[in-house]
Amino acid sequence: MQEVVLRGRGIVEGCCEGEALVSAQPISFLGGVNSINGKIISKNHDLYGKFVKDKVLCFPHGSGSTVGSYVLYSLAKRKLAPKAIINQKADPVVVVGAVIAKIPMIDGIDIQQIASGDIVKVDAFRGFVKIVKLRR
Amino acid sequence: MHLTREEERIYCGEHGWASQMCMKILIQLGDLFKADRLIPIRSAHVSGVSYKTLGDAPIEFLKVLADAGGRVKVRSTLNPQSFDPDQLGKKLPEHVRKRQQAILDQFDRMGFKSSLTCTPYYLGKVEKGWHLAWAESSAVVYANSVLRAYTNREGGPSALAAALIGKTPNYGVHQSENRKPSILVHVEDPLMNEMEHGTLGIYLGRILGDRIPFIEGLKKSSSEDLKQLGAGLAASGMTNMFLTEKTYSKSREPIEKVSVKAADIRKTCEELSTNPGGQLDLVFVGCPHCSLREVKRIARLVDGKKIRGQLECWVCTSRYVKERAMEDVKRIEKAGARVLVDMCTIVSWTEKMGIKSIMTNSAKTAYYAPTLNRADTRLASLEECLKTAFRG
Structure with missing residues (x-):
């Protein structure tokens, strides 16, 4: 297959490869994600019932309460955090959460190019995402 | 971002780990949002105090900061905790009360006031034009929109970092040019009470993204009505301020316009x-x-x-x-x-x-x-x- 490379801006440094979990909707970490098990619990959310653990979590941007940053920290301490975060447009709640939880993060990516289940390589040092294997 | 010598020394760790970590958070945010420098703040307000939303991991983070000598540099207030200690506390298991107290103890060690409210603006004066670093999204919208102070929408940790440094990156709504509306909201039918203001907030938050609205039709709204509006806006969206006929004179520049009717409010209220x-x-x-x-x-x-x-x-x-x-x-x-x-x-x-x-x-x-x-x-x-x- 042809490799697809998407360029953005590295925000929190780091490199990883993992399975994408993609949402078309913003995520509110407070109230939207259970900090004990990492499950998405906002009703009507397109990722409702999914777990963020070890996923490359792709969503447009954060929303909702600022306490959301600590939810990311809490998830990281429990080893339930996403492997990386890809945003269309970064917002402070998610950025600070990624900084203190040490989760590699990139923004400025057209996340519609990525589908849940794709295997993607994230290089947040240089600010790009490579889709290495499309979902079957 | 331009850093002073003193700020560089803090970043390099010369003032200890707590200040260094806080400076890292501020600089990351500053770089992200293309701030030119850090600016002094009058006060900080920190969210993330309730044990129920925090869980256990952040207690360690707070303790490490306090152990490392982290102390507030400006007036710093706290958001609410998870129960009223005099009334509901006794209904809860002892470990919950203890963990909640452990959080408060760490903040106390760092010099925070035990204000424990989401409305710090009722506790002390905030003047027009003051720069603040507030978390608690409803208070942020209130401060910017009703009090006309300047604060970005901080996260719990970024407000904490600002409290411990006494500064915040100069970007976003700290700069006057970023406080202009990009969408005109015409409220066609008068809002009847505070609940309808909050509902309008939820409705608008969903469609605005991070755009600042100029909202027409709020001439009779009280500051408490606007508090509800701001709380709703911030809950469902990223907006951190709104403008009204009281705080902004309509410019001639054409901007996108949306109308909100009583039926939109009613439908949103039914959904909620x-x-x-x-x-x-x-x-x-x-x-x-x-x-x-x-x-x-x-x-x-x-x-x-x-x-x-x-x-x-x-x-x-x-x-x-x-x-x-x-x-x-x-x-x-x-x-x-x-x-x-x-x-x-x-x-x-x-x-x-x-x-x-x-x-x-x-x-x-x-x-x-x-x-x-x-x-x-x-x-x-x-x-x-x-x-x-x-x-x-």
Whole structure:
């Protein structure tokens, strides 16, 4: 297959490869994600019932309460955090959460190019995402 | 971003780990948002105080900061915790009370005021044009829109970092050019009460993204109405301020325009009421915390009445306001309601207290309660809430 490379801006440094979990909707970490098990619990959310653990979590941007940053920290301490975060447009709640939880993060990516289940390589040092294997 | 020599020394760790970590957070944010420098702030307000929303991991983070000598550099206040220690605390397991206290202890060690309210603006003056670093999204919108102070929408940790450094990156709504509206919202039908203002906030938050709206049609709105509007806006969206006819004169530059009709408000209110007719366990007002004026109004409305059956009625405010309204508080308590302080219902342990259904005048609470409290909701005006809760 042809490799697809998407360029953005590295925000929190780091490199990883993992399975994408993609949402078309913003995520509110407070109230939207259970900090004990990492499950998405906002009703009507397109990722409702999914777990963020070890996923490359792709969503447009954060929303909702600022306490959301600590939810990311809490998830990281429990080893339930996403492997990386890809945003269309970064917002402070998610950025600070990624900084203190040490989760590699990139923004400025057209996340519609990525589908849940794709295997993607994230290089947040240089600010790009490579889709290495499309979902079957 | 330009750093002073002193700031560079802090970044390199010369002032210890706590200051270094805080400086890293501020600089990351500053770089991200293309700030030119750090600017001094008048006050900081930190969210993320309730053990229920924080969980255990952040306690370690706070303790490490306090152990490493982290101390506030400016007036710094705290958001609510997860229960009122004098009233509901005894209903909760000891480990919950202990963990909550552990969080408060760490903040205390760092020099925070134990304000424990989401309305720090009722506790001390905030002047127009002051730069602040506030978390608590409803207070951010209130500060920018009603008080005309300047604060970005901080996260719990970034406000904490700003409190410990005494500065914040200069970007976003700290700069006047970023405080202009990009969308005109015309409210066609007059809003009838505070609940409808909050509902408008939820409706707009969903469609605005991070755009600043100029909202026409709020000439008769009180500051408490605008508090509800801001709380709703911030709950469902990223907007951190709005402008009204009082704070902005309409410019001639053409901008996108949307209209909001009474039917839009009604439909949003219906969506936010997951249990419009069923049994109720709790009637709750005070999200965001009641002002002194609201406490007095509630006292007038329930004076001489009695609460119905097994229903609970909570009025949440700050300890500061409660202490200044003791006569009104007595009247409210005589009618059978509780006036609770230091706590926020949506970050409290309602589930553990058997509360499955909540009636409220706060659109923000109605928006969060189904997920945060696993409770059904009924959204109505303050007057209707109190009519439902009390007889006589």
